[in-house]
Amino acid sequence: MRIDILTVVPELLESPFNHSIMKRAQDKGLAEIHVHNIRDWSTDKHRKVDDYAFSTTAGMVMTIEPIERLINHLKSEREYDDVIYMTPDGKPFVQQDANTLSLQGNLIILCGHYKGVDQRVRDHFITKEITIGDYVLTGGELAAAIVCDAIIRLIPGVLSDETSALTDSFQDGLLSPPVYTRPAEYKGWKVPEILLSGNEKKVEEWKLEQAYERTKKIRPDLLDEEDM
Template sequence: NLHDYAHDKRRTTDDYPFGGEAGMVMKCEPVFELVEKLQSERPYDEIIYTSPDGIRYDQHEANRLSTLENIIILCGHYKGIDHRIREHLITREISIGDYVLTGGELAACIIADSVVRLVPGAIGDEASALTDCFQDNLLAPPVYTRPAEFRGWRVPDVLLSGNFGEIEKWQEEQAWERTKRLRPDLLE
């Protein structure tokens, strides 16, 4: 808890910004003290700050983060964090989109969930995570399950054929087609 690292009577972790701007800003002292305590216990590969100013988070970044041993995710709140934290402590800033949330906690949860599912043993079928959307900048192909026909809608015959070469070819074609139609920006 960040308040445990604030040593004034009220355990203050934020204060008004210099310059008269509206809002509250997270203070340097408790953030630095907390992170330095964590760093004294183990090394960290990244100290991430969730911010609309950061790089746009995507599957490639999730893949990269999943290869790291330890990361800290610092969630901004209020107006943000004292800029000295960004300059001297944060190693990477990540944005989950071009909008502002009340705090960085949801962004941190999204990052954590997308990274953890890539860690071996986290999900039952590890191959499933490696064939998800965006692993190769394509959307996933359509998936189907039983029954083979429902209300007159049939599963594509190729998926029932047992010909894995043809199935793979169909899946790749579908992934390209869906990406071109739904998310052409991924192909740029």
């Protein structure tokens, strides 16, 4: 997978992709992440990429010209499955979106900034608009890093145990059940006996029951009314 991230503050993305799972995926050749500074594609001598909005709208707006040049340049070199715009008014990003995107080959992610981008960018270049929550960040860079992490960790070979991702929260519409490790008892706090029984069938039934109860308590919005 190749992901090209378009931003006006590339420095914000240096750390997330140079450590842990994201670095391992790149070192293994399973993912390529390229960060592009939109300012490099501005014809303004001051590398300006924003301007005042028409009407009385407060805030600056990212201009169309440098974004168009950069996207067209990338598209001239390869085909892209999606051009994604990170924006607070996009579709909420969920696990199923990560699953779908992880099967694609090449993605462009445009990070919003200021008051957002000229609507014509969204009308003519963007294929998906994504938000990570109902709140506003200074820019889309941190959100883009989150989306990349969620996608790349699902690529076969990235995680040392591929089955781990399949048992994550939300993969089956439920939160994950509680997990325990050694020691079996600590300061009188004991691991549930069922997990020490060796009866895998009973253990799986317990996990499903716990997952359902946690979901019902913490995220009832994930359950259908008939499941409540």
